[in-house]
Amino acid sequence: MAPKEAKPPKDSGNTVSTPQQDDSLSWMPQGLRDMGLSTFLIVMAAITSRISQLSLAPVYGSIPSSVNHQAAIAASALIGWTTQWYWRPSGGAPVQYLPIWAACAPALTCLSFQFSDSLGLVWGPVVGEFLSCHSLVIPLVYAAAASYDGPDVKQTSSGPLAHLFSSVPSLGLFLALDWMMPEVVSKFIATWSFLNPFNAHLIVALYLALMLTERRAIAVATISIATVLALASPYGNSPISTTILNNTLNSQDWTLLARQWSNTGYLSVLENTNANYRVMRCDHSLLGGEWQLTAQRRNQGWKISESIYAAFHMLEAVRLMDVEPQIPDSEAQALIIGLGIGTAPKAFIEHGINTTIVELDPVVHQLATDYFSLPNKHTPVLTDAIAWVHSQAHPSLPEEDSDGSNATPDPIQVPEIKQYDYIIHDVFTGGAEPLPLFTASFLASLRSLLKPNGVAALNYAGDLTLPLTAKVLNTIDRAFDGHCALYRDSAPPKSSSPSEPVDTFANYIVFCRNALGPVTFRQPTAADFLDSISRRQHLYPRPEFAVEFPLRGKEGAEKEVLRDEEVGEWKREQEESAKRHWGIMRVVMPGRIWGMY
Known part of the structure; x- marks a missing residue:
């Protein structure tokens, strides 16, 4: 009797969309190939998560955009992870089309930016993050978990319990990568000038088309959409993109x-x-x-371009503070922490003061030079101010030779600390001041860089009635042993009725002395104004702008200082400050301009 014809096994339906395996990889065990694909998809999901945050920051601010991001991204990963236990369509057709959606998602996200005013700071980030992040992360984690069932699970069982244990590594890997990716992706985009988050989204789509689909039509469609958007979208960085953006x-x-x-x-x-x-x-x-x-x-009598913000000119008043002996400009040394467009540094340089500028972002320095006439006659230090200030305040001793002897002849010379007559501390990021630059330890190191009769001016924007603002201002005051005076950059607003609250949010300028004595200012001369009409109005701190330190003289004030280990505890207040700043910025420029970056 002839043997019956062998029949191929029936499809159980528990398959997922994965690319056809390359014949050149046939030597590789199937389990290893599945693991490689799963890892690739998880990496793409983690990169997408960070790119989404970068995309939203110019429209909603980096701090408001990140509120609840970690919880939401973990929820998306869990949804994708658990869905694959129960739903595995034959052929996995939906995942085949994911590259096309990945190419379209950034354009739809940018379209939502045009409604940022009406969406606001609650629904705006939610909608934007769903389009640019969660709608991609869920299917990516789903495909990754379904692809990696472990080397032998497919052959032994297809039940939910087996899938549960076999796909745990994919979920753990995603959460670990999502925690590590922010710094990696940010540095990568900052390093390559042709990259931006919009283009990075499109690159992810192209990689997915290469790895996820076996249909040529889908791959061609993905490549076509990505190419057109990269060239023609105002959010790209091609010459055509810039032209289209400027037309709008x-x-x-x-x-x-x-x-x-x-x-x-x-x-x-x-x-x-x-x-x-x-x-x-x-x-x-x-x-x-x-x-x-x-x-x-x-x-009308103007002789120079004028600053749009009074606070920058008030910071220059540190040069008017009464000290003994007075320092001629030609002999003075100034340290500026934070550059911005360079209003105060330009004034110091024009007065002939030897000026050192510490700025974290080299692009800020370049733009200030190219578009705001920052003179080259200064010393730029383009690095993190925290590490630099601490290293300058606490220089290391000479290293020892391999035999244990000192590299320099005895007696050992302790490195000399370079000190300055003037220090200006003016930093800002993400809609709020970076708190690590206002801790007691940082301010102590900063003060050690002042000469014995040196003076400093520090800018802090906040609400005087909030505990965080009070604590930061008290930390500054205590760091200089109470030799400080506090000013607003404008007159306090007056309420039109007793029931109407007074806005207490403002820029606050703190002037401090290194030596004992009151904070007073000499009257400015015509030379101090540098032909500026705005300086004539705002340079000299007006007595009516002076305010009291919220905690000075109160019991326990010496303990109310910001310490390094406490910075994370103030996250909620930082978020509220950033949200308030977002509303202020929307008054300065219309939402449509903020949305068209």
């Missing part, structure tokens, strides 16, 4: 002069062609701006 901005009386992603986020220089002023933008905040010197303004 010009209708709103704005022009983009320069833009680049860097280690602090998205940076750009914009000019209002109607009111003739120029600003530098960092994500959803302004680092400064200038009224441009036009022919009409020359006829």
Whole structure:
């Protein structure tokens, strides 16, 4: 009797969309190939998570965009992970189309930015993050978990319990990578000038088309969509993208002069062609701006471009503080922590003061030079201010030779600390001041860089009634042994009725002395104004702008200082401050301009 014809096994239906295995990899065990594909998908999901955060930051601010991100991304991963236990369509057709969605998602996300005013800081980030992140992470984690069932699970069981234990590594890997990716992706985008989050999204889509689909039509469609968007979307960085962006901005009386992603986020220089002023933008905040010197303004008596913010000129008043002996400008040394557009540094340089500028972002320094006339006659230190200040305040002793002897002849010379006559501390990021630059340890190191009769000016924006603002100002005051005075950059607003609350949010300037004595200022001369009309109005701190330190003289004030280990405890107040700043920025520039980055 002839043997019966062998029949192929029936498809159990527990398959997932994975690319056809390359014949060149036939030597590799199937389990190892599945593990490699699963790992690739998890890496793409973690990269997508970080790219999404970078995409939202210019429109909603980096801090508001990150609220609840970790919880939401973990929930998305769990949804994708658990779905694959119960749903495995034959052929896995839905996942085949994921590359096309990945190519379209960034454009739809950017479209949602045009409704950021109406969506607000609650629904805006939710909608944007769903489009750019969660709608991709869920299917990616699903496909990764389904692809990696372990080397022998497919042959032994297809039950939920087996899938549960076999796919645990994919979920754990994703959560670990999502925790590590922010710094990696940010540095990568900052290193390559042709990259930005929008293009990075498209690159992810291209990789998915290469690895996830076996259909040529889907791959061609993904490549076509990604190419068109990279070239023509205003959120790309091709010459065509910039032209399209400026055509849109010009209708709103704005022009983009320069833009680049860097280690602090998205940076750009914009000019209002109607009111003739120029600003530098960092994500959803302004680092400064200038009224441009036009022919009409020359006829009105202007001689230079003028700052749009009074606080920057008030910081320059540190040079007017009464000290003994007075330091001639030609002999003075100044240290500036935080550059912005360089209003105060430019004034110091023009006065002939030897000026050192510490700025974290080299692109900020470049834009200040190219578009805000920052003179080259200064010492730039383009690094993290925290590490630099601590290293300058506590220089290391000479290293020992291999035999244990000192590299320098006895007696050992302790490295000398370079000290300054003036220090200006003006830092800002993400819609809130970076708290590590206001801790007691940092301020102590900063004070040690002052000469015995040196003076300092520190800028802090906040609400005077909030505990965090009170604590930061008290930390500054205690760091200088109470030799400080506190000023607003404008007159306190008055309520029109007893029931109407008074806005207590403002820029606060703290002037401090290193030596014992009251904080007083000499009267400025014509030379101090540097031909600036704005300096004549704002340089000298007005007595009516002075305010009391909230905690000075109160019991236990010496303990109310910000310590390094406490910075994370103030996350919630930092979030509230950033949200409030977001609303203020929307008054300075319309939402449509913030959305068209």
